[in-house]
Amino acid sequence: MTGEKTERAIFTVQDVRKSFVWGAKGGAKETVALQDINLEVGAGEFVCLLGPSGCGKTTLLQMMAGLAKPSGGRIAFEDRPVQGPDPDRCYVFQRFVLFPWLTALGNVEFGLRFQKHDAAERRTLALAKMRLVGLEKFVDHYPFELSGGMQQRIALARALVIAPRALLMDEPFGSLDAQTRSQMQRELIRLWTAELHSEVTIVFVTHDIGESLLLADRVVLMTARPGTVKAIYDVDLPRPRDPFDPKFVELEKAIFKELEDEIARTRLQDA
Ligand SMILES: Nc1ncnc2c1ncn2[C@@H]1O[C@H](COP(=O)(O)OP(=O)(O)O)[C@@H](O)[C@H]1O
Ligand SMILES: [Mg+2]
Known part of the structure; x- marks a missing residue:
């Protein structure tokens, strides 16, 4: 477990309520x-909120995305207060919100609608991101013709096409079946390390310990409501990670115990 400070913070969350x-x-x-x-997220860091x-x-x-305002405290991104949404901080929703009337490529191009690109540039940029997520053969397909995993890849391509500095992902794989989920976890790490050179900061929400340990540099464990930071764990293991590695299992057990206490408190609140 380590402190809440990082060397070069891109997000600073201070006394937020x-x-x-x-x-x-x-x-x-x-x-x-x-x-x-209170939390700092370092530039180029992959943090899970668990x-x-x-x-x-x-x-x-x-x-953090600027889609809601704190009732107290402050949130800054690159030393400026977060006052609203910004293409530099791109939000990926829990349910892949694709436009059913647009093709896969159309959905990715849509991400660029507010940027100064002409149609040909938009197409080139969108095609490159479709290739990055391995869907270049599906550009003309409509969302309903694609599996959940493919739809979430399109949502990811649509986010990446605007070249954000930070991706904020809310349980993006939560509605996928177990096999697709683990494939998407591996794919996200491959993309982030190999293609994005770990330069894009990722804040990823999950309630799954295993997922947080496969992905994150640091896992931020939150308490039951009212949520606050309970503990922060460094995941100092090389990627791609092996869930059977004794160090992985050890961390998993340590976090499990702490998380179980919070789940029990949540049950009492609901009773
Ligand atoms: N718009 C809202 N109005 C009233 N309560 C809300 C609203 N949004 C969230 N909450 C409450 O705030 C708490 C945190 O919600 P949420 O952020 O969705 O939790 P999580 O994503 O961890 O499951 C919950 O108790 C929820 O019911
Ligand atoms: Mg949620």
Whole structure:
């Protein structure tokens, strides 16, 4: 376990709090989703946010993306406050939100709609990313003709085509079957190390310990609601990682115990 500081931070999350007020006026109630969140993510780092369901992982990621505002504290990206969405910080949703009326290539090109490229440039850039995710043969297919894994590859290509500095991924493989999920995990690591030269910072939300240990440089374990940082684990193992490596298993056990305590607390909240 190590501290919360990194050498060259790209994201700085400082004393962040988020609460939701709901219900009718007069009887309005407040849910504190997150409190006292302090975290730095280094440039080019792969960080996993791990925690029980409902602990605020999505909420934190959305605030880092600028899709939601903290109720307190501050979030900075490259030393500037995050005030809204920005192509430099690209969000990949839990459910691959592709446009059903656009082809695979059309979906990837769509990522470039607000950038100053002409149609030919858009096509060239989109084709290159389709190739990167191994789908060059499927450019003219519509999303419904493709498997879940292929659809998530397109979502990834659409994010990468705008050359973001950071990718914020919310349980992107959560709805895939176990085999496709493990293939996508390997593929993401291959892409990130070999093609992106580990230059793109990735913040990846998951509730799966194994997934976090296969992917991340550091695993940030969160507590049950109100979510806060419980512990940070360095995963100092070479990639591609072997889940049977004794060091991997040892870390998995250590995190399992801590995560189980938080899941138990979540159950008490729900009871
Ligand atoms: N728009 C909202 N209004 C009220 N409560 C919300 C809203 N969004 C999230 N929450 C609550 O905040 C907590 C954290 O949610 P979320 O970030 O989705 O958790 P996670 O992604 O870790 O499962 C949950 O208790 C959830 O019910
Ligand atoms: Mg979530």
